[in-house]
Amino acid sequence: MAQDRTYTKFLNELGDTTRFTLRFFRELFKRNQELEEFFRQCYWIGYKSLPLVGITALIMGLVLTIQSRPTLVEFGAQSLLPAMVSVSLVREISPVITALICAGKIGSGIGAELGSMRVTEQIDAMDVSGTNPFKYLVVTRVLATTIMLPVLSNLSNAIGLYGAYLGVNIRGTVSWHLYWTQVFNALSFGDVIPSLIKTFFFGFAIGIIGCYKGYHSSKGTEGVGRSANSAVVVASLLVFIIDLIAVQVTDLLGLT
Amino acid sequence: MKNGPVIDVHNVHKSFGENHVLRDFSMTLAPGENLAILGKSGSGKSVLIKCIVRLIPFDHGTIEVLGEDVNVLDLDALDVLRARVGFLFQSNALYDSMTVRENLEFSLRRHWNADQRKKGAEAVVLEALTDVGLPHTVNMMPVELSGGMRKRIALARTLILRPSIILYDEPTTGLDPITSREISHLIVNVQQKYNTASVIISHDINCINITSNRVVILIDGTGYANDTYANLRNSNDPRIKDFFD
Ligand SMILES: Nc1ncnc2c1ncn2[C@@H]1O[C@H](COP(=O)(O)OP(=O)(O)OP(=O)(O)O)[C@@H](O)[C@H]1O
Ligand SMILES: [Mg+2]
Numbered sequence: 172m173a174q175d176r177t178y179t180k181f182l183n184e185l186g187d188t189t190r191f192t193l194r195f196f197r198e199l200f201k202r203n204q205e206l207e208e209f210f211r212q213c214y215w216i217g218y219k220s221l222p223l224v225g226i227t228a229l230i231m232g233l234v235l236t237i238q239s240r241p242t243l244v245e246f247g248a249q250s251l252l253p254a255m256v257s258v259s260l261v262r263e264i265s266p267v268i269t270a271l272i273c274a275g276k277i278g279s280g281i282g283a284e285l286g287s288m289r290v291t292e293q294i295d296a297m298d299v300s301g302t303n304p305f306k307y308l309v310v311t312r313v314l315a316t317t318i319m320l321p322v323l324s325n326l327s328n329a330i331g332l333y334g335a336y337l338g339v340n341i342r343g344t345v346s347w348h349l350y351w352t353q354v355f356n357a358l359s360f361g362d363v364i365p366s367l368i369k370t371f372f373f374g375f376a377i378g379i380i381g382c383y384k385g386y387h388s389s390k391g392t393e394g395v396g397r398s399a400n401s402a403v404v405v406a407s408l409l410v411f412i413i414d415l416i417a418v419q420v421t422d423l424l425g426l427t
Numbered sequence: 428m429k430n431g432p433v434i435d436v437h438n439v440h441k442s443f444g445e446n447h448v449l450r451d452f453s454m455t456l457a458p459g460e461n462l463a464i465l466g467k468s469g470s471g472k473s474v475l476i477k478c479i480v481r482l483i484p485f486d487h488g489t490i491e492v493l494g495e496d497v498n499v500l501d502l503d504a505l506d507v508l509r510a511r512v513g514f515l516f517q518s519n520a521l522y523d524s525m526t527v528r529e530n531l532e533f534s535l536r537r538h539w540n541a542d543q544r545k546k547g548a549e550a551v552v553l554e555a556l557t558d559v560g561l562p563h564t565v566n567m568m569p570v571e572l573s574g575g576m577r578k579r580i581a582l583a584r585t586l587i588l589r590p591s592i593i594l595y596d597e598p599t600t601g602l603d604p605i606t607s608r609e610i611s612h613l614i615v616n617v618q619q620k621y622n623t624a625s626v627i628i629s630h631d632i633n634c635i636n637i638t639s640n641r642v643v644i645l646i647d648g649t650g651y652a653n654d655t656y657a658n659l660r661n662s663n664d665p666r667i668k669d670f671f672d
Pocket of ligand 1: 443446448466467468469470471472473474475517597
């Protein structure tokens with residue numbers, strides 16, 4: 172019985188989210204684009220997350236290199252270190268870590284912001300003044316996350332690879348030039364493009380979930396907290412699900 | 428339509444689950460009229476005016492605003508209609524991440540008439556702020572304002588679109604008696620200057636006395652009484668007397 176209710180709630184939520192997403196696409200192509208707000212959101216989303224994304228990427232590159240070295244040394248293959256690390260960074264670690272950080276930082280930010288606007292009736296006020304808050308608040312934010320996440324993920328790739336360079340040079344020396352030659356020889360378009368494409372989906376999922384949770388926040392301060400919280404949880408989970416689907420698709424397309 | 432009512436609420440029913448808030452409620456608002464709706468807390472006054480602008484859906488009945496049935500309009504047409512109906516929230520609902528100027532300019536982004544376009548946004552904003560007596564606050568944030576000032580700014584934000592109808596949700600609640608009186612007179616001034624029709628929700632008898640031409644008393648989800656302030660004041664019905672003691 173209690174389980175029944177949980178399923179019903181889950182399915183309702185799923186239906187609502189789908190409807191919300193469809194509405195996003197409908198509103199996207201309507202007149203009156205809110206360009207100014209869109210650029211403001213891009214700036215905030217990119218700017219606010221860049222330091223965190225950068226530091227994490229640097230550390231991930233460094234740590235991954237240091238930890239992979241002993242295994243490769245065992246097989247006498249330590250010259251493969253840059254190649255191995257770069258492929259795992261670009262294909263998987265950078266995009267997913269960036270997306271998770273953004274789910275935490277941006278997703279909760281959007282959830283809380285829209286949630287408190289909902290609770291204090293500011294969204295209703297936009298509604299009754301005939302200004303279409305969906306277009307102003309939701310469309311701009313979802314577009315901004317969709318576009319900024321690939322940008323952040325690429326920056327994270329670059330910084331992570333630099334971290335790996337430092338890691339390689341802690342023990343042993345590989346020149347700057349040789350390191351990058353090895354990295355670029357190891358990477359093919361089949362590594363970079365699918366990983367780039369999936370970051371668009373990560374960004375979209377983070378934006379849509381954050382906006383949905385905030386926009387449909389229940390009344391009260393507690394509702395705002397819950398929106399922010401569940402935005403993070405659901406968005407993080409979705410990042411992994413999208414990642415899983417993406418790996419299957421690239422596999423099927425023979426891009427591995 | 429010229430002489431017909433600007434708002435016609437007919438047999439509207441609204442319930443939240445088992446809680447029947449409005450039961451076949453009807454009322455009309457004539458052009459240029461100030462109608463007060465009086466009712467206890469929780470009697471469904473806010474729900475009623477939110478139904479009028481379709482912020483919340485109602486179960487059955489019809490609501491016509493400026494001759495249009497709000498339930499059959501599509502979203503774009505609804506936006507156009509909503510721009511002609513001002514709504515002053517009980518909580519003011521100022522956009523707290525924007526300055527006063529941005530708050531006022533916000534609704535202009537979609538709906539401003541040729542006359543306003545010619546004057547420019549700055550002049551229009553200042554004119555609305557002058558109407559409520561706060562032109563100096565134009566660069567302030569909502570958190571920096573007092574409760575009474577916020578109410579005035581919210582009113583200015585409503586006025587900037589030159590609405591034909593203004594719905595006030597408890598404009599004086601939570602303010603001291605002097606400020607309440609000022610706000611009440613402001614409502615009357617606005618009504619005279621722009622010739623709007625208004626619905627004023629309140630349980631503040633003084634405010635209703637100053638502002639209203641007619642009073643509807645909302646009890647148990649229906650219009651219990653519908654008369655002028657003076658007549659209701661002298662009524663012997665105990666349920667009406669309750670409000671005036
Ligand atoms: N979103 C909602 N969900 C469920 N019930 C609601 C909702 N909004 C209002 N109600 C219920 O409707 C009834 C009327 O509420 P409303 O806000 O209209 O009261 P009110 O007359 O404006 O009171 P007040 O003078 O205190 O503002 C209340 O019993 C309230 O519980
Ligand atoms: Mg109310």
